[in-house]
Amino acid sequence: MEGSLVSVLIYGMVNSAVLMLTSLGFSLTFGLSGVANFAHGGLYLVAGYMTWIFMHNMGLPFLPAALFSIVIVGLIGAVIYRLILMPVRGIVLSEVIATFAVGVAILEFFRWRGFVTYEFNLPPFLKGGIAIAGVNVDYQRILIIVIGTGLAAFLWFFSHHTKTGLALRGMAQDEYTALSLGIESDWAAGLSLALGSALAAVAALVILPLGLISINIGYDVLLIALAVSVLGGLESTAGLIVASLILGYAVVATSTYLGPQWSEVVYLAAIVLGLAIKPSGLFGKFKELEERV
Amino acid sequence: MAKTAYRKERVDRGIKARTDDIFALSSFREILYLVLPRLLVILFLLPLPLFLGTYWQKVMLITLIIALLAVSWDLLASVGLVSLGQALFFGVGGYLAGFFSTRWGWPPLFTIPAATLTGAVFCTLLLYPVLRLRGIYFGLITFALPLLFMRVIEATKILGGTEGLSSLPPLPEITVELYILIVVALGCVFGFRRMFDTDYGLVLKALRDNDRSVEAGGINVQWYKAQAVFLAALPAAFAGAFLTHHYQFVGMPAFALDYSILPLTSAILGGIGSFAGAMLGAFILVPLSEVLRAFGTLRVVIYSVVLVIFVVGLPEGIFHYLQRKYHQFERLVPMEEVSDGARADLKG
Numbered sequence: 001m002e003g004s005l006v007s008v009l010i011y012g013m014v015n016s017a018v019l020m021l022t023s024l025g026f027s028l029t030f031g032l033s034g035v036a037n038f039a040h041g042g043l044y045l046v047a048g049y050m051t052w053i054f055m056h057n058m059g060l061p062f063l064p065a066a067l068f069s070i071v072i073v074g075l076i077g078a079v080i081y082r083l084i085l086m087p088v089r090g091i092v093l094s095e096v097i098a099t100f101a102v103g104v105a106i107l108e109f110f111r112w113r114g115f116v117t118y119e120f121n122l123p124p125f126l127k128g129g130i131a132i133a134g135v136n137v138d139y140q141r142i143l144i145i146v147i148g149t150g151l152a153a154f155l156w157f158f159s160h161h162t163k164t165g166l167a168l169r170g171m172a173q174d175e176y177t178a179l180s181l182g183i184e185s186d187w188a189a190g191l192s193l194a195l196g197s198a199l200a201a202v203a204a205l206v207i208l209p210l211g212l213i214s215i216n217i218g219y220d221v222l223l224i225a226l227a228v229s230v231l232g233g234l235e236s237t238a239g240l241i242v243a244s245l246i247l248g249y250a251v252v253a254t255s256t257y258l259g260p261q262w263s264e265v266v267y268l269a270a271i272v273l274g275l276a277i278k279p280s281g282l283f284g285k286f287k288e289l290e291e292r293v
Numbered sequence: 294m295a296k297t298a299y300r301k302e303r304v305d306r307g308i309k310a311r312t313d314d315i316f317a318l319s320s321f322r323e324i325l326y327l328v329l330p331r332l333l334v335i336l337f338l339l340p341l342p343l344f345l346g347t348y349w350q351k352v353m354l355i356t357l358i359i360a361l362l363a364v365s366w367d368l369l370a371s372v373g374l375v376s377l378g379q380a381l382f383f384g385v386g387g388y389l390a391g392f393f394s395t396r397w398g399w400p401p402l403f404t405i406p407a408a409t410l411t412g413a414v415f416c417t418l419l420l421y422p423v424l425r426l427r428g429i430y431f432g433l434i435t436f437a438l439p440l441l442f443m444r445v446i447e448a449t450k451i452l453g454g455t456e457g458l459s460s461l462p463p464l465p466e467i468t469v470e471l472y473i474l475i476v477v478a479l480g481c482v483f484g485f486r487r488m489f490d491t492d493y494g495l496v497l498k499a500l501r502d503n504d505r506s507v508e509a510g511g512i513n514v515q516w517y518k519a520q521a522v523f524l525a526a527l528p529a530a531f532a533g534a535f536l537t538h539h540y541q542f543v544g545m546p547a548f549a550l551d552y553s554i555l556p557l558t559s560a561i562l563g564g565i566g567s568f569a570g571a572m573l574g575a576f577i578l579v580p581l582s583e584v585l586r587a588f589g590t591l592r593v594v595i596y597s598v599v600l601v602i603f604v605v606g607l608p609e610g611i612f613h614y615l616q617r618k619y620h621q622f623e624r625l626v627p628m629e630e631v632s633d634g635a636r637a638d639l640k641g
Contacts, residue, residue, distance in 0.1 A: 036429050087605050092428045093375045097561065098604045100377075104554070105597035112591045223440075226433060261448040268441035275434050276422050 008249075008256050014141045016248025017148035019228055020240060021203040024151060026225035027232070027240055029196030032159075032168040033189035035085060036092075037077075038099040040200055040225050041218035042106030047073045047201030048208045049115055051122060062123055070201040077197025081190040089189070107218040115215070124209040140209055147206050151199070156237040168192055220264075227267040231274045233281020242282060246270075299625040306620055330619065334569075335479065342471040350467050352583050354539065357474040358532045360575035362556035363563070364481050365529040367571040370560070371489065372521040373501035375428070378435035380552035382526045384442060386412040386533030391458035391543035401464055405534045412530030417523045424518045427504075439548040446545055457544020464538045474535065481528045482568045488524075497521055555579070558600045564610020573612050 026040045047069045054065035088094035124140040159165035170178040171188040232243030247270055254262040318324050342350060362379045369376045390408035393399045423434045447455055464470050488494045496517055499507045508514045537543040563574025585592040
């Protein structure tokens with residue numbers, strides 16, 4: 001039982017980092033422009049498949065292929081904003097339905113093109129592994145923790161200490177005041193969508209090497225992003241981290257002790273209970289009265 | 294050189310008295326003007342099952358089921374509650390019918406009404422604590438709940454687990470099933486339309502537009518929203534119970550995403566807020582997706598794209614477009630002549 005507890009502790013940490021990376025992009029876009037980008041899962045998989053195509057059909061090495069995909073997915077995010085979201089900006093229902101439909105269209109397109117076999121996988125950055133307290137952890141998983149922590153720190157710095165970040169947050173807090181200070185709404189929202197999409201791509205490239213790329217990952221990613229963002233609250237890096245830790249450990253603990261079929265229940269229950277009991281999330285500071293309730 | 298430009302002028306027909314739905318009728322011809330579109334729908338639907346082959350009869354059955362779910366979605370949307378998970382109501386109705394039938398051996402004549410009622414009550418109680426959420430947060434809850442039920446049933450193996458409940462008693466012949474569904478669907482569409490014209494419906498509509506001023510008017514918002522959820526859950530739970538007995542099976546697919554996305558797409562395609570639009574949307578979308586069946590999952594892509602186009606480009610929907618064309622004259626009127634210089638000024 002001792003070994004199992006240690007492995008729960010270690011893999012819970014890894015899983016928390018995975019969850020945080022996965023939901024960073026969604027949470028950033030949601031927090032900065034108020035757009036719930038339901039195409040997040042689709043963009044995540046686009047990054048994975050695009051890198052695979054670059055590597056296998058064009059013969060690029062992994063790193064340039066990955067960089068290209070991140071940039072292109074970021075651009076796709078901006079294009080989605082310009083073409084689809086801008087005309088319906090402010091109508092929450094239309095935003096959600098439109099992005100959700102884009103996501104489903106992307107995922108089902110890949111399914112139709114036959115991107116479902118076992119050949120689709122990405123190479124890990126680092127091979128090999130290390131034993132921590134008798135539990136084997138490969139380097140890729142440690143890398144996920146490092147990159148996840150690094151990105152979260154970078155984003156916190158970006159949104160609190162750079163002009164662009166502050167402008168985006170100002171837009172999220174009060175659109176009209178921000179407008180009167182010369183921050184352009186469409187620029188800010190487009191940028192936040194591009195950033196969020198690029199982050200989805202980064203997450204995909206770091207996490208996908210752990211296993212095969214499959215279509216259903218896209219739907220799972222959306223679910224995870226929703227659960228973490230709902231539980232953690234918006235515009236709060238601390239909320240994101242705490243929610244990832246709670247969910248990460250909860251999922252690993254339930255799948256170790258109860259069985260893997262319970263892991264998805266954890267995410268769904270987090271969304272339902274989170275919204276029912278504390279709609280503003282664990283760390284959400286404002287917007288509770290205005291938007292959620 | 295000055296050019297005569299024309300603009301399109303839209304004029305409401307003369308029989309409209311005050312608002313969109315109060316008419317001053319002075320002749321049988323004008324009564325016919327209002328009755329005809331409604332009569333056409335009924336006269337189109339009633340004989341339809343007799344002319345269809347077995348395959349298209351089945352398609353029509355699914356169409357009517359999706360139409361019921363879309364009408365239910367539309368009712369919720371009219372109260373400002375945007376549901377992303379009609380599969381919740383559908384699945385609850387389906388599973389309850391299956392449960393009543395396997396546990397107590399009731400015939401479909403009892404299980405379907407019982408599942409409709411208990412399903413609606415159950416969903417209302419379930420959603421009651423979260424009715425205060427607005428916008429996408431309510432949508433998120435309804436998105437998560439059916440998936441949650443699906444996973445819980447899978448994990449705990451209650452109600453048949455992954456196997457589902459099978460060999461339930463069948464319904465009579467498919468033509469009879471179709472007529473029951475047609476009557477229910479038309480009843481829902483016309484009934485809900487009527488309801489929204491009454492004072493009660495006015496309160497419901499006001500909930501969507503500004504629930505705080507409704508609350509300021511001394512009306513219990515939560516209680517009215519709960520009633521709306523109950524009313525909306527009725528047709529959806531009925532659809533679930535009915536399809537369960539049609540297939541003689543209910544399983545985890547009852548909570549699948551299809552039953553959430555198809556009604557939503559139908560309602561948006563047809564136009565929100567009129568109920569007739571939701572039904573029209575279902576009658577376009579479901580047969581279309583049958584025709585496209587050869588394309589495999591590409592048809593999901595196709596109707597996602599249709600959904601995006603309609604949400605972004607034609608948010609009005611087909612029904613409202615037709616309604617406008619029917620209620621208004623359109624004619625070209627010459628605009629006042631504008632000289633080129635003045636036009637340049639206007640542009641500059």
